[in-house]
Amino acid sequence: MSDNTDVVWISSSHVLQRFDHPLLQYISQYMNVNQWEYHHNKDEGSSIDEAVDLMDEFLASSSHPVHLAGHGAGGAIALTFARRYPQKVRSLVLLAVASQPANNWHVHYYLQRKLFTMSREQVLTSCVRHLFGEQPHNTSKMLMAVLCRDLEQSPLSHSLVKLIELPQGGVSMPMMVCGSKNDPIVDSPALKGWLKEFKPEDNLWEYPKGYHFFHYFYPQQIGQKMLSFWQPYHLQSMLTFQLVSQSLTN
Template sequence: MSVQPDVLWINVSPSFQRFDRFLIRYLSHQVSIAQWEYLQNPDEPSSLDIALVLLHDYLKSCRQPIHLIGHSTGGLLGLLYARQHPERVKSLTLLAVGVHPAIDWQAHYYAMYQLLPCSRRMILAKMVQNLFGSQEKNSTRALIQLLEQDLNSSPSPHSLYRKASMPSGGVSVPLMVCGSQDDLIVDPMALQGWKAWMKEGDLIWECPEGHHFFHYYHPQLVGRQILQFWHQAGKSLTNHQLA
């Protein structure tokens, strides 16, 4: 009989997996963590509906509720799932997901594409700077390729012709929202907007720096905060059960 993991990391952006590895490795020293990955078929419409069904198929096999964690669109998928099936979720940790949860880097990219008289490559180069900070030429070129891949493979709900929105709101399970003070995609105002939807025990935490992928640059700092939250969430659930 396979052992159920304590934590499930949700990834729907294969191009960005490398930015999750350091934090996953750090967390894995303290908890059992599994990765759930979704790769959108190029022939499929850009939608999170199929991913939600597949995620539910996996979590139905888990005997007990599990901690969910995800960055950006992966976090958005976790949020949608926790709203639909809170009985299967022990807690939800969101990285770089603002109070308007559908807003991701692609939403910013398409807005810039419509407004600025620049080539696609120039706009992607600007997005690299917004997402990662200043980079040397070779790094910028490599990161542009990653962004192009994500535009083609991520189920982000946005396109050149449609900017999607999803309702703000929290979840009934314990919630932690993490961001960076210098993130231009999910800025501190978008992060602090979660306060209106938080209940007792929920938490907002800001990394001092690291831009949109702060968990890549500071995995130990971020990881310590998340582990502490999971510990407190576990105690709260136990106390609730005893009551």
């Protein structure tokens, strides 16, 4: 990892990282961003502890704490790492992470499989609508394939037999939690559960729309909010951001 990295974005699986790219491209105009992706071989087990250990190896060469950020299961990895290695984390930004951090879209999928007499394909079709909104048929088919692969790659080992949970609570460093008001997976109550853990410097913010992958559909709006949160720590780069933001609003 480059020693001048400001932000490390954590992706929970290879297939989902495509939805992070627009946001990362935006914030990389103002800060040095490095993307870390969790992956494991088919013959290996997967777990969030393994992901955190791999993250620790990745950050071993960094001489300074970094800002961690992630969406969904990637955010759960970032949260777990921040609790375990607080000296390595300057701040934490969580997108679409519930106050019970393990409650990602996989839980939604497995609950539907258990509660309703629906096929795997029918449940995945429903998940596409909940995660991305209504999509054309061909796009929906492509997204179903992506979600199917994510079920196999995630470090959160949910299954039809058992839904896991992760420890709840806050972190010692400044934290921002973001969500979308029309996200049925991590809805407003699930986000606001964080408030009882907040410190004075922490922040909760919801964008009006965008479903579960709101950062993919509205990267500039989400990116601006993240940059504003980081502003006290990076005055020079944030001065450029402020000047650009003012020119866009004038």
